[in-house]
Amino acid sequence: MYHPVLLRRFEGEGDVKKGLLTAGAICVVAVAGFVVWGMRGGEANGPSNPVSGNKGAQVVDAPKWHVIGGxxxxxxxxxxxxxxxxxxxxxxxxxxxxxxxxxxxxxLVAFFLPGDKVPPNEPMTKFLSEGGWNSYQPVAYWFNNAFTVWDCERAGDKGAPLNAMCGAFVRDAHRAILAVTSRTTLARFCGWGDKGEVAKAKAYISKIRDPARREQFASTLDKDLSEPYGGEASNCVRLRDKIELESENALKFLTEHQI
Known part of the structure; x- marks a missing residue:
């Protein structure tokens, strides 16, 4: 289990999936016209897709999956x-x-497993007015050329998109890197001095076994460190104890949990 102090820093992260799904749905509401995917067999009905200009072609069910609605x-x-x-x-x-x-x-493609609660076939506007994805838990969700949701437990971590943070301690390690960069960014702004946390974070990242994950974490570190602190000067005093403790706990976690 991750350190409580660091967990508090990321309150609301559990809402990421809901936010991504809702955002994806809202993006298409303003687009005129409809493409309706029917039950098994997936034949598209209605007018031409106004975005692509193509008639919806029939989707043939495959051994591993089939269309159940839309x-x-x-x-x-x-x-x-x-x-x-x-x-x-x-x-x-x-x-x-x-x-x-x-x-x-x-x-938009939402994936479900047998027995999952699936939304009814209805207009997007009606779906959103009824609460959207709040009552549904797709195992994966594809929008705008990427998987924005991936259930690490049900869809598995093998082959999971990097942003799903699947795997033992992966998400917590990523949070720890963010805690380290938060301390460094504020320390530079406030003149607290360097405690060597960035060097330790880089050393940790260099030992990550998966090359793609290693590159992802390195990119996160570099991106966060390149951004200036945008908060109030009063935070130098008000937040120092909290930020210092979070960074210390983060480094302790990284020392004990190499991914």
Whole structure:
């Protein structure tokens, strides 16, 4: 379990999935026209897609997945049920996205497992007025050419997108890096002096076993350190004890949990 002080710093992170899903849905409301994906078989009905200009083509069910519904939106939209045997097979999700989206930007695909609660087939505006994704837990969600949601437990960590932070201690380690950069950024602004936390964070990152994850963490560190502190000068006194403790706890966590 991660250190309580650092956990408090990231209050609200559990709402990221809901926010991403809602944002993705809202983006298509303003687009005129509809493409409706039907039940099994996935045949698209209605007028031409005003975004792509293409008629919705029939989507043929595959052994690993099949279309079970969708929302009426200005872009292609589909609900996909993934076979239990393929739930942790990344290729099943990629194949479904390729078949449904056909390379279109803004395509929406929500993935479910058998037994999951699935939204009804209805207009996007009605869906949002009823609470949107608040009552649903898709195992994965594709929007704007990327997986913005990925359930590490049900969809698995093998092949998971990097931003899902799947794997033992990965998310906590990422939080720890952020805590270190927060201390450094504020310390530079306030003149607290260098405690060597950046060098320790870089040493930790250099030992991350997965090359892609190592690059991701290094990019996070560099990006955060390149941004100037934008808070009030009064925080130099008011927040110092809290920020210093968070950084110390973060470094302790990194020392004990190499990913």
């Amino acid at each position: 929302l009426e939106a200005g872009v292609r939209s589909a609900f996909i049920e993934v076979s239990p045997s393929a739930a942790k097979d990344r290729s099943a999700y990629d194949e479904a996205v390729a078949a449904v989206c056909s390379g279109e930007n803004g395509c």
